Amino acid sequence: MKFVLSYLIIMSCLAVFSQDKAPELPKFSVRGNVSIPKVVSSNAFRNSFSGVVCGDMNFNYKIASNFFIGTGYSYTYYKSQKVFRDKNLNANLQSQNAYMKLGYDKFFTDNGFATFSLNAGYNFNTYRGVIYKSDSLIGKYPTKFASAFVEPMIGLYFIVDPNFAIGGHISYSYNFSKFDPTYPGFDKYFEYSKVKNNWNMSMINLGFGFYYGLAKK
Numbered sequence: 116m117k118f119v120l121s122y123l124i125i126m127s128c129l130a131v132f133s134q135d136k137a138p139e140l141p142k143f144s145v146r147g148n149v150s151i152p153k154v155v156s157s158n159a160f161r162n163s164f165s166g167v168v169c170g171d172m173n174f175n176y177k178i179a180s181n182f183f184i185g186t187g188y189s190y191t192y193y194k195s196q197k198v199f200r201d202k203n204l205n206a207n208l209q210s211q212n213a214y215m216k217l218g219y220d221k222f223f224t225d226n227g228f229a230t231f232s233l234n235a236g237y238n239f240n241t242y243r244g245v246i247y248k249s250d251s252l253i254g255k256y257p258t259k260f261a262s263a264f265v266e267p268m269i270g271l272y273f274i275v276d277p278n279f280a281i282g283g284h285i286s287y288s289y290n291f292s293k294f295d296p297t298y299p300g301f302d303k304y305f306e307y308s309k310v311k312n313n314w315n316m317s318m319i320n321l322g323f324g325f326y327y328g329l330a331k332k
Contacts, residue, residue, distance in 0.1 A: 142176060
């Protein structure tokens with residue numbers, strides 16, 4: 116959490132002291148990120164799964180100044196917590212996300228810029244490796260669900276080649292659905308009455324990424 120707060124403070128300072136006359140970025144760009152998702156909000160979800168990896172790729176078009184729009188895809192993998200793995204329940208949750216992106220690039224030096232963006236879309240989630248407590252429960256619970264989501268993101272990038280930049284980012288992904296432990300059959304192995312499930316599923320993502328401008332050098 117200290118790292119998150121430090122990152123936000125640095126980003127705010129960079130935005131304040133950013134350049135008035137920014138270098139021109141290409142009209143078209145490809146951006147990608149790899150991060151580790153940290154489950155927050157719902158205690159029931161946090162006690163069931165932990166994030167392993169999230170990969171993200173999007174294609175964008177600059178519409179005016181340094182504002183851009185785009186479309187993208189991301190994949191997130193969660194593993195079950197130790198309390199379930201100790202009982203040989205190695206279920207995992209895989210999320211495939213399609214979204215639209217709206218963002219803004221702000222230069223703070225000739226070779227450094229911050230990106231402020233918002234992803235909004237739909238995710239399709241699947242539980243795999245589910246083992247039920249008895250064979251009579253097989254097929255009685257759904258293993259798939261879908262949800263809308265929004266994800267504000269802040270990134271910090273440094274140009275290392277005329278059209279290529281690398282950096283890091285932080286984002287908060289919020290799903291418009293609650294975690295249901297009956298889907299993977301977890302309710303037969305854990306007393307969910309002892310933990311709260313008042314909030315929808317959400318994650319904080321910290322990771323690294325790249326920017327590539329589709330233009331001649």
